[in-house]
Amino acid sequence: MTVAQVAKSKPSNTVNCADSETHLRPDGQDQYTISEVADFTGLSAHTLRWYERIGLMPHVDRSHTGQRRFSNKDLDWLAFVGKLRLTGMPVADMVTYAELVRAGDQTFAARQALLESTRVDVVNRIAELQDTLTVLDHKISTYACAHRAPERTA
Amino acid sequence: MTVAQVAKSKPSNTVNCADSETHLRPDGQDQYTISEVADFTGLSAHTLRWYERIGLMPHVDRSHTGQRRFSNKDLDWLAFVGKLRLTGMPVADMVTYAELVRAGDQTFAARQALLESTRVDVVNRIAELQDTLTVLDHKISTYACAHRAPERTA
């Protein structure tokens, strides 16, 4: 509830080192309907509403008639969530992270820990994939060989 | 049906270049019950039967009483399937590959193509993950910064 406001009151320095987020979108006006966001992110409107319902999005602003108005901050968040999704992190864990964010600054350490463990997962996954790649290449090369030596099928 | 026999009649040269498959298991006796295979692979007996049902396994030999007797070749296949699974390939696609294998030598080209396209997927996925890793590291470093500069919360 207040989270959105708080977020808005801090243009770009939620953290304050080498921060380069909140790239304003072309029109730069920080107000997007759900279908605009759907187009932009590739997620369906249904999915966006679902994300909010399950707590994977901070509560999105509403227009005076109750329609969602997404901000650039929301888009940034969605982009980040998209990255987490790529890591294969379960939605439930992303929700946990989102809850930490909503809980405020005192959860920095917990969030960092969560991201670090995710990082480890990603690194492992990459190693796994690279290993798989080796197997794949080996297999592919055997097919290539079979091509070159088509004799002795019997 | 005949597939199993054919497979067995070719000790280790299905393809014939630098072939180093079929590492005999400790007891080396080429006959495993479903629960042994389950232990070995980490898959459940249910899943193994399911793999066979959907055509992801060549039909497994049976004992005179109808119980499954897995061969080393089957274990090799399962290991390979495990790798494919790691790539995120849908089971349906693996079944397609399995069908190609069962169809015989004239599908070498198709199989090679399938593996090569999988290879591309894996490479892309790795790139994606590496990209994600960058984002993650950036985010983690901002948390680290926030720790070092705890002032200016207001």
Added chain:
DNA sequence: CGCTTGCTTCGAGCGCACTCGAAGGTCTTA
């Protein structure tokens, strides 16, 4: 004013990859 478009909520449905349970046959060991 009525119509279309697009939003709202809620709850049900879907596809995937298993996962499990039931009912029954078989193998081994006492």
Added chain:
DNA sequence: TAAGACCTTCGAGTGCGCTCGAAGCAAGCG
């Protein structure tokens, strides 16, 4: 020969991540 483990098949159930449909409100246009 009887108990208990372990196998068989078949079909139903589960959990996840969406995905969709229905019913209804609101804005904007001719």
